[in-house]
Amino acid sequence: MKLTNAVFAGLTLLGLLIAASFCLNDQCTTVFPLLLTNNAYSLDQELFVTLTIPRTLLACLIGAAMALAGNLIQQSLQNPFASPTTLGINAGAMVGLIAGQLIFASLTPWEASLWAFGGAAMTALVVYGFAAWLGSSALNTILVGMALSLALGALTSGFMLFYENRLDGMFLWGAGTLQHLETPDLISYSLPLGICIFLGIFTARALDLFHLGDQTASSLGVSVAKIRGLSLLLATILAGLCISIVGVISFVGLVAPHLARLFGVRKAVHHAVLTAIFGAVMLLAADFLARVVGGHDFPLPAGAMTTIIGGPFLLWMLLRLSKQRTRLPEAREVGLSPLFACRPGTLLTVLIITLAGLLWLTSPNSSLDSPIAYLYAYRSAVAALAGAALACSGLIFQGLLRNPLASPDISGVTTVGVLVVVITLSFSPDLSRMDFAWLSMFGSLLVLPVFFLLLRRPAYSPTHVALVGMTLSAIAATLNTLLLTLGASQASDALLWLSGTTYGVTQSQWWLLVALTVPLIGWVLHQARLLDILQLGPELSQALNVTVKRQGLLMLAAACVLAAASVAVVGGIGFVGLMAPHLASMLGLSNYRQKMAGSLLIGAILLIAADALAQSVMSPFELAAGITTAVLGGTYFVILLLTGKYRQRFSSNPSLPN
Numbered sequence: 004m005k006l007t008n009a010v011f012a013g014l015t016l017l018g019l020l021i022a023a024s025f026c027l028n029d030q031c032t033t034v035f036p037l038l039l040t041n042n043a044y045s046l047d048q049e050l051f052v053t054l055t056i057p058r059t060l061l062a063c064l065i066g067a068a069m070a071l072a073g074n075l076i077q078q079s080l081q082n083p084f085a086s087p088t089t090l091g092i093n094a095g096a097m098v099g100l101i102a103g104q105l106i107f108a109s110l111t112p113w114e115a116s117l118w119a120f121g122g123a124a125m126t127a128l129v130v131y132g133f134a135a136w137l138g139s140s141a142l143n144t145i146l147v148g149m150a151l152s153l154a155l156g157a158l159t160s161g162f163m164l165f166y167e168n169r170l171d172g173m174f175l176w177g178a179g180t181l182q183h184l185e186t187p188d189l190i191s192y193s194l195p196l197g198i199c200i201f202l203g204i205f206t207a208r209a210l211d212l213f214h215l216g217d218q219t220a221s222s223l224g225v226s227v228a229k230i231r232g233l234s235l236l237l238a239t240i241l242a243g244l245c246i247s248i249v250g251v252i253s254f255v256g257l258v259a260p261h262l263a264r265l266f267g268v269r270k271a272v273h274h275a276v277l278t279a280i281f282g283a284v285m286l287l288a289a290d291f292l293a294r295v296v297g298g299h300d301f302p303l304p305a306g307a308m309t310t311i312i313g314g315p316f317l318l319w320m321l322l323r324l325s326k327q328r329t330r331l332p333e334a335r336e337v338g339l340s341p342l343f344a345c346r347p348g349t350l351l352t353v354l355i356i357t358l359a360g361l362l363w364l365t366s367p368n369s370s371l372d373s374p375i376a377y378l379y380a381y382r383s384a385v386a387a388l389a390g391a392a393l394a395c396s397g398l399i400f401q402g403l404l405r406n407p408l409a410s411p412d413i414s415g416v417t418t419v420g421v422l423v424v425v426i427t428l429s430f431s432p433d434l435s436r437m438d439f440a441w442l443s444m445f446g447s448l449l450v451l452p453v454f455f456l457l458l459r460r461p462a463y464s465p466t467h468v469a470l471v472g473m474t475l476s477a478i479a480a481t482l483n484t485l486l487l488t489l490g491a492s493q494a495s496d497a498l499l500w501l502s503g504t505t506y507g508v509t510q511s512q513w514w515l516l517v518a519l520t521v522p523l524i525g526w527v528l529h530q531a532r533l534l535d536i537l538q539l540g541p542e543l544s545q546a547l548n549v550t551v552k553r554q555g556l557l558m559l560a561a562a563c564v565l566a567a568a569s570v571a572v573v574g575g576i577g578f579v580g581l582m583a584p585h586l587a588s589m590l591g592l593s594n595y596r597q598k599m600a601g602s603l604l605i606g607a608i609l610l611i612a613a614d615a616l617a618q619s620v621m622s623p624f625e626l627a628a629g630i631t632t633a634v635l636g637g638t639y640f641v642i643l644l645l646t647g648k649y650r651q652r653f654s655s656n657p658s659l660p661n
Contacts, residue, residue: 006273009266013280017063020287024059025051027294057189058181062290062305063283064196065181065245066255070282071203072241073256074263074275078210079234082144084470086257087123087242088477090148093253094155095126096246101162104170112191112247120243126151127239149413149473150636153577156480157633160502161626178481179252179306181290192248199241200279206234207275252306253481254313255285261320285309306481314478321471347597350590354604361608362387365615382505385513386614386628387607389505389573390583392520392565394606395527397580398587398599399562402534403555407588410581411566415475417577420447420570421501422479425486437511440571447567450475454559503576503629505614512572519568523561524603531596533558576629578636579609585639609635 073086087093099122103110110118130148163170209230212220217227242256262285263277289308296303365383393411400409411417423446424439434442453471483501533554566580587601610628613635617626 006266006268006277009263009268009277010280013277013284017280017284017287020284020291021059021063024062024287024291024294025055027055027291053186054184057186058184058290059287061184061189061192061196061248062181062287064193064200065249065252066259066283066286067200067279068196068203068241068282069245069252069255069286070259070278071200071207071275072238072245073282074260074278075203075206075210075234075238075241076256077260078207078213078271078274079231079238080144081213083261084145084257085148086254087238088152088253088257089145089473090130091126091151091155092123092130092148092239092242093246093251094152094159096120096123096243097159097251098122098155099125099243100247101159101170105162105166108169112188116244116247119247120240123239123243123246126155127235131235145470145473149476150410150578150581152477152480153412154633154637157502157577157630158637161630165624178304179250179309180304181249182304184249188248192244195244199237199244202237203241204272204275204279206230206237208272210234210271213271250304250306251481252286252289252309253477254309254317255282258313258316259285261316285312288312310478310481314474314481317474318471321474345591347592347601350592351597351600351604354601354608358387358604358608358611361611361615365611381508381510381513382614383611385508385516385572386505386610388516388520389569389576390579390606390608390610391524391603392516392569392606393576393580393610394583394602395524395599396562396565396569397606398584398595398602399527399534399558399565400580401584402595403559403562407585409472410578411562412575412577412580413476414450414472415479416447416450416472416563416566417570417575418476418479418483419450420444420567421575422446422483422486423449425483425501429486436507436509439574440512440515443574444567444571447570448563451560451563454563455556501575502627503574503632504617504625504627505573506625508572516568516572520565523565527558527561527565528596528599530558531594531599534595573610574627574629576610576632578632578639579606579613582636582639583609 069087076085076087076090077083096119100115100119102122103115103118107114130144130151209225212223212225213227213231215223221227245252259282260274260278262281263274266277268274268277286305286309289312290305292308293303293305296308362383366380396411396416397409400411400414401407420443424434424442427438427442428434450472453475569576583602583606584598586605587598590601592598592601609632613631614628617628617631620626620631
């Protein structure tokens, strides 16, 4: 009865949305009567038949396919927060599509689908490989996926900066749009989408026993590895096909399975049917709202509306889970194996000498009285201090969340700061770099009250803090793409700063960075012992007079301010806050005070080196330093996977509640 009622409700809502889509702009009264006559087609009839009908029907099919892709990933991995968006599959498909567009002047629809699938498949293999290596922890899998999404997003921005003419229209594609769909698209894609949807529902029948765990399911005769592999392959095909048709549309594959789960359906195949229906409803509703809000003169991408609908829903769900009185199972924690043992004093001395040598090498061979030398000296100093601030912020996030895969860029601090700048640019294009600084500072600090509310919950959960941060990051990244799409005239100018660069840094920005970061870094170094105590858990920490909520919040506030100050001056540079603490651990630094000092030096070294590489790799053209760090960060993840430097520390329940 539950299934029948749920299917009836979903199909009724879908039918109403189809009717509303057909009747938008009075098409019911002007077009339908004409279609019943034998007269020649008018312009309104032609537009209705060639544009409205294909767009509406394909929205249903694509929404169902994207929702099933998310459902297959969630069910096979038993991870309720996994989806093509959070695992980086959408970003990988976008990079694959751009690569095909650059290699060949033009792509047929099926060639575009193959390139998108190739990019999605390669990204999926990396993410799933890390998930298997780390014990398939729900949180770690999503953290790796979000980190790769950032790297691939920066790579996409770099391509769009340097190949603006050849990639014309990719901004709109990256925001997800259905306005280009016509009758030939409906004819070409209906059959493959229908087959994939059928296979997705059919495959879900084999996932019923996965919730019992791999060992129990295997003992009952289920071929866990084979079924999981086929499910993930089909999910990747679905995501790649949808992206090749309409571009990147977020949150449908994440939210639709949760909407279906609210009806209490037990069987996996029934849940898959409901998920497909609600996916179609969600995308068609988003496209309808985009057409209503934008109108003919200001078309909005459907991806913007799915973000507006899906993002708040996911945040509500996470906040609802965090209200539970009992402490939720945490993700399995992982550690980093040191490469060698070395005295901390000796190692820090070597890092100081390396930093000094790098500053000397990157300085021009001329007097500081020269304007060129003065400019380069400022750039190097800003890169060093911004890198140190990001590294310090990253180590605090990793210590508080007790997970070395956390960082300020994945937590939403940097992306929300960039979003505020992009929003302001949409209304006032003539902004100075100092305006960028104050706006991004304000935006980054908006994340702090959200974390404050989470820490005040009865059952503080690092998992919830991390997942909320990642949700904010995904929402902000999608809205950034949307706003740059709608404001394409200033998109190229804004992208350089948004990607992260030290180019054009002013003296005022330098002193702002110094005033905000130097005192905070000193305070964090003094309080670093708190992070060592917080690793013992809330009970032992309170026994040592350390309150997780109060003192953890102070450290979290410091991390947010440090990241905000860096974003304010150099833009959205990622991965420095992730890599620097890792390298400090692998170099053998043990307690958090040692790690903090090492991370500060390594962060400064990384950003100076990345900035120098960005200036020289395509000379006389200059890359954004954030693109360089993102590519280096993605490569770093792959190397970690291949060499196995991650080691599992604790063996708690690796799954999150459904």
